[in-house]
Amino acid sequence: MKLAVIEGDGIGREVVPAAVEVLDVFGLEFEKVPLELGYARWERTGTAMSDEDIETIKGCDAVLFGAITTVPDPNYKSVLLTIRKELDLYANVRPVKPLPGIMGVTGRNDFDFVIVRENTEGLYSGIEEIGQDLSWTKRVVTRKGSERIAEYACKLAKQRKNKLTIVHKSNVLKSDKLFLDVCRQVASAHGVEYSDMLVDSMAYSLMMHPERYDVVVTTNLFGDILSDMCAALVGSLGLVPSANIGENYAFFEPVHGSAPDIAGKGISNPLAAILCVKMLLEWMGKVKEASLIDGAISHVLENKLITPDLGGTVSTAEVGHAVAEYVKNALKT
Numbered sequence: 001m002k003l004a005v006i007e008g009d010g011i012g013r014e015v016v017p018a019a020v021e022v023l024d025v026f027g028l029e030f031e032k033v034p035l036e037l038g039y040a041r042w043e044r045t046g047t048a049m050s051d052e053d054i055e056t057i058k059g060c061d062a063v064l065f066g067a068i069t070t071v072p073d074p075n076y077k078s079v080l081l082t083i084r085k086e087l088d089l090y091a092n093v094r095p096v097k098p099l100p101g102i103m104g105v106t107g108r109n110d111f112d113f114v115i116v117r118e119n120t121e122g123l124y125s126g127i128e129e130i131g132q133d134l135s136w137t138k139r140v141v142t143r144k145g146s147e148r149i150a151e152y153a154c155k156l157a158k159q160r161k162n163k164l165t166i167v168h169k170s171n172v173l174k175s176d177k178l179f180l181d182v183c184r185q186v187a188s189a190h191g192v193e194y195s196d197m198l199v200d201s202m203a204y205s206l207m208m209h210p211e212r213y214d215v216v217v218t219t220n221l222f223g224d225i226l227s228d229m230c231a232a233l234v235g236s237l238g239l240v241p242s243a244n245i246g247e248n249y250a251f252f253e254p255v256h257g258s259a260p261d262i263a264g265k266g267i268s269n270p271l272a273a274i275l276c277v278k279m280l281l282e283w284m285g286k287v288k289e290a291s292l293i294d295g296a297i298s299h300v301l302e303n304k305l306i307t308p309d310l311g312g313t314v315s316t317a318e319v320g321h322a323v324a325e326y327v328k329n330a331l332k333t
């Protein structure tokens with residue numbers, strides 16, 4: 001198994017090493033391929049990512065990614081969007097689950113759902129024209145794109161509570177009617193219980209009644225917005241991981257960005273990146289190993305081995321060591 005390790009910029013350089021320390025404890029057969037991409041690379045060389053880097057990434061099986069600071073160049077093509085497109089990582093998956101002792105903005109911890117966002121089309125089609133007086137972006141919804149994201153969401157729902165919520169805005173955006181119809185058809189074919197919600201009502205409902213949801217499937221932009229909003233339910237951006245999944249490839253990244261305001265201070269929370277390792281292990285079918293990470297995270301939270309964003313005083317590296325140590329001991333027993 002070949003794993004590209006892309007720390008990127010800012011706190012990516014702190015949280016990814018902590019996550020890799022945890023991964024290493026499992027002693028699994030990984031060939032790690034470190035790649036320097038992003039803003040710092042662009043400053044040094046004028047390129048954030050080359051065609052050769054894309055080929056190197058394609059030669060791996062998965063990516064563990066930190067964060068990249070957006071390059072201030074009008075011609076800059078997002079590294080993340082490019083990788084998602086090149087590798088056809090069509091499903092963006094974000095579990096939204098409370099962690100022991102941590103309360104988010106709503107002060108509740110009775111929810112456990114997953115947002116499955118279509119990751120390759122919608123308003124992120126990249127088909128646009130920017131003019132002085134008129135700018136437009138084409139919103140693309142295809143049957144194939146809708147079918148495969150609905151299939152992914154339904155398979156996930158079947159492993160969970162068999163409940164799917166289809167989020168759309170088909171009353172205004174006629175392109176969403178295709179998405180909605182296809183999702184309904186796929187859910188029926190799988191025998192998954194489904195309902196649908198307009199995205200604006202859904203935003204409100206997720207804050208008021210997050211316990212109602214199990215698997216939520218939606219288009220690209222809506223999923224982007226809703227999933228960031230849901231980080232507030234969990235409590236800190238530093239606690240939410242995500243995966244971008246393709247046919248035979250997966251790319252794992254924390255939901256947070258490069259956080260230049262705290263970068264270099266060693267105080268960033270590495271738990272989102274460590275939860276990315278958990279998602280990587282699950283994707284590899286290493287479910288038992290993945291569950292040890294849950295145990296380790298409960299242990300550090302209960303013992304207040306936490307970074308300042310959660311009210312603690314412990315450093316990024318120390319949290320990483322504590323999680324790794326717990327897993328090491330758990331593997332011995």
Ligand code: ATP
Pocket residue numbers: 011015067068069070237238239255256257258259260261262267268269270272309
């Ligand atoms: P970027 O431009 O890369 O998106 P950003 O600062 O705009 O960076 P985030 O990196 O998502 O966006 O950070 C938003 C806020 O959340 C910042 O104040 C940051 O310090 C905080 N934050 C994000 N990630 C973490 C983390 N892992 N630990 C602690 N605080 C975090």
